[in-house]
Amino acid sequence: MVARLERKAMSNESEQPLAQRQGPVLRRGHAISRGTTDQRLLDSHGDTEWVHQDPWRVMRIQSEFVNGFGALADLGPAFSIFGSARTSPDNPEYATARELAKKLSDRGYNVITGGGPGIMEAANLGANEGPGLSVGLGIELPFEQSMNDYVELGVDFRYFFARKTMFIKYAQGFVVFPGGFGTFDELFEALTLVQTKKVTSFPVVLMGSAFWNPLMEWLKGPVLAEGKISAKDLDLLHICDDVDEAIKILIDAETMRKKMVDEFGQLVNGHK
Numbered sequence: 001m002v003a004r005l006e007r008k009a010m011s012n013e014s015e016q017p018l019a020q021r022q023g024p025v026l027r028r029g030h031a032i033s034r035g036t037t038d039q040r041l042l043d044s045h046g047d048t049e050w051v052h053q054d055p056w057r058v059m060r061i062q063s064e065f066v067n068g069f070g071a072l073a074d075l076g077p078a079f080s081i082f083g084s085a086r087t088s089p090d091n092p093e094y095a096t097a098r099e100l101a102k103k104l105s106d107r108g109y110n111v112i113t114g115g116g117p118g119i120m121e122a123a124n125l126g127a128n129e130g131p132g133l134s135v136g137l138g139i140e141l142p143f144e145q146s147m148n149d150y151v152e153l154g155v156d157f158r159y160f161f162a163r164k165t166m167f168i169k170y171a172q173g174f175v176v177f178p179g180g181f182g183t184f185d186e187l188f189e190a191l192t193l194v195q196t197k198k199v200t201s202f203p204v205v206l207m208g209s210a211f212w213n214p215l216m217e218w219l220k221g222p223v224l225a226e227g228k229i230s231a232k233d234l235d236l237l238h239i240c241d242d243v244d245e246a247i248k249i250l251i252d253a254e255t256m257r258k259k260m261v262d263e264f265g266q267l268v269n270g271h272k
Contacts, residue, residue: 064162068137071155072170075133078110079250080167082186083119083177083207093177096207097122098129100175100243105130107247112137112171114163115147115154119177124150137163164189172254173203175246178211194236201257205246206239213239 027033081101087094101111101123111127113120115136127134128150136151140158147154157163167174167186176187187206193199206212216239223229238249 061159061162064157064159065165068155068157068162068166071153072135072166075110075135075153075170077108077254078112078133078135078171079104079173079175080112080171080186081119081123081175081177082114082179082183083123084179084183085114085116085118085120086180087118087122087177089122093119093208094122096243097177098126100207100246101126101134102129103243103247104250105132105134107251108132110135112167113151114138114182115151115156117148119179121148121150124148128152137166139163160185168193168199168202172257173205173250175205175207175250177207191233191236195233200260201253203249203253204237205249206237207241207246209239209241 081097083093083097087097097119103126104111105127108131110133111123112135113123115124115138120136124134124136125148134150134152136147136154138147138154138156139160140156147156155166157166164186168190174186174190176183187204190199190202190204194202194204206215216234216237219229219234219237224231224234238246240246240249
């Protein structure tokens with residue numbers, strides 16, 4: 001893309017340009033670069049470090065979205081299940097996640113997880129035991145975390161934000177089991193999108209009252225008392241221990257969403 005230089009009336013062509021435009025980017029003062037993008041592309045015979053710089057990474061990011069959309073475009077109704085990768089198979093939470101995923105799968109829903117061990121493995125296993133598709137969206141990490149054996153359709157990502165987009169776009173709701181920072185990240189990402197109406201009728205179910213009740217007490221206490229959230233924001237969260245209750249919350253919300261939003265994501269029937 002050729003850079004365009006803007007100058008005031010100049011008596012000397014060597015005078016420094018006041019502004020430089022490179023497509024949508026405006027550069028002034030110290031941000032002005034020497035030469036043009038085309039010149040650097042055609043004349044450069046130096047090292048290849050440029051392929052590791054941010055503009056080149058944009059292409060990798062784009063490819064992640066293209067690959068994710070392509071793999072999941074025909075997925076159909078699904079729910080995402082999150083929780084700790086450290087949950088062992090002998091933990092009751094593992095059995096609960098497996099049961100939940102199995103019952104969702106039996107009802108014709110697909111199940112999406114992060115594709116790793118722990119709760120993710122349990123949910124993929126449960127989905128595998130029914131007719132629904134077992135999906136894993138993995139992430140490149142400094143330590144080894146391979147896709148678990150129960151994933152039928154797996155996609156690996158370099159970037160968390162691309163992966164999180166897939167979780168939201170292709171799921172009708174989240175079920176969140178006890179977990180750590182990664183689980184909290186997905187939870188509050190979803191809550192923010194629901195609160196700001198970026199997604200419509202998107203249920204967030206927290207499984208395990210003993211684990212999640214202290215969080216709710218904190219939200220109801222200082223967070224609400226200091227006006228950081230409104231009282232109605234607390235209604236975005238549903239805490240339960242019963243698998244069938246969780247499924248009812250998910251399906252009821254999906255039914256409501258179908259009444260509120262058309263196939264193109266537009267609100268219908270006077271909904272706001």
